[in-house]
Amino acid sequence: DGGITQSPKYLFRKEGQNVTLSCEQNLNHDAMYWYRQDPGQGLRLIYYSQIVNDFQKGDIAEGYSVSREKKESFPLTVTSAQKNPTAFYLCASSPQSGRGEKLFFGSGTQLSVL
Amino acid sequence: EDKVVQSPLSLVVHEGDTVTLNCSYEVTNFRSLLWYKQEKKAPTFLFMLTSSGIEKKSGRLSSILDKKELFSILNITATQTGDSAIYLCAVQGAQKLVFGQGTRLTINP
Numbered sequence: 001d002g003g004i005t006q007s008p009k010y011l012f013r014k015e016g017q018n019v020t021l022s023c024e025q026n027l028n029h030d031a032m033y034w035y036r037q038d039p040g041q042g043l044r045l046i047y048y049s050q051i052v053n054d055f056q057k058g059d060i061a062e063g064y065s066v067s068r069e070k071k072e073s074f075p076l077t078v079t080s081a082q083k084n085p086t087a088f089y090l091c092a093s094s095p096q097s098g099r100g101e102k103l104f105f106g107s108g109t110q111l112s113v114l
Numbered sequence: 115e116d117k118v119v120q121s122p123l124s125l126v127v128h129e130g131d132t133v134t135l136n137c138s139y140e141v142t143n144f145r146s147l148l149w150y151k152q153e154k155k156a157p158t159f160l161f162m163l164t165s166s167g168i169e170k171k172s173g174r175l176s177s178i179l180d181k182k183e184l185f186s187i188l189n190i191t192a193t194q195t196g197d198s199a200i201y202l203c204a205v206q207g208a209q210k211l212v213f214g215q216g217t218r219l220t221i222n223p
Contacts, residue, residue: 035213041215041216043213043215108156
């Protein structure tokens with residue numbers, strides 16, 4: 001079955017620690033996205049990538065980093081510089097970016113700080 | 115700055131009622147408006163609207179776009195407890211998809 005797989009479902013971070021959230025898709029989509037969702041708020045864009053080896057900052061990129069070495073994979077690292085990382089993180093993909101096409105979402109990762 | 119505003123933020127109704135959810139936007143180079151339903155984790159796609167005045171319908175759900183007044187509505191008739199969810203509106207601009215805050219809909223039996 002085609003889709004987007006995020007792992008882990010739950011993740012705990014200690015003070016000063018970097019953690020990496022995984023996102024893999026087998027839909028052959030060019031564009032991939034990372035969103036953050038806080039309670040009572042909508043989805044806010046962290047980073048997005050339109051093609052392999054290229055990515056752009058979204059609205060709240062500070063304290064996060066990404067890579068896009070393969071078309072299928074778009075991991076997100078939450079660095080120690082992100083002071084309030086507790087949130088629900090959603091990865092998504094679309095055939096292309098900026099064309100108004102619908103996004104396909106993964107099941108998300110809930111990140112909490114210990 | 116691109117902006118999408120949904121209202122109400124929260125709505126509680128009884129099973130069988132009809133509800134209308136609102137989404138207004140200010141986006142540069144509008145491409146499309148999308149509605150998603152988020153029950154637990156992953157949002158699921160409901161509708162994509164690109165043209166004004168053309169209603170999209172799927173069962174008890176329907177949606178319409180007004181590009182002159184810059185808003186969309188999502189209607190749900192004869193609501194069921196399974197309709198309880200967060201409904202997200204998103205608008206595709208020149209570069210990225212901008213989401214609203216979501217409307218949390220609760221259907222009581």
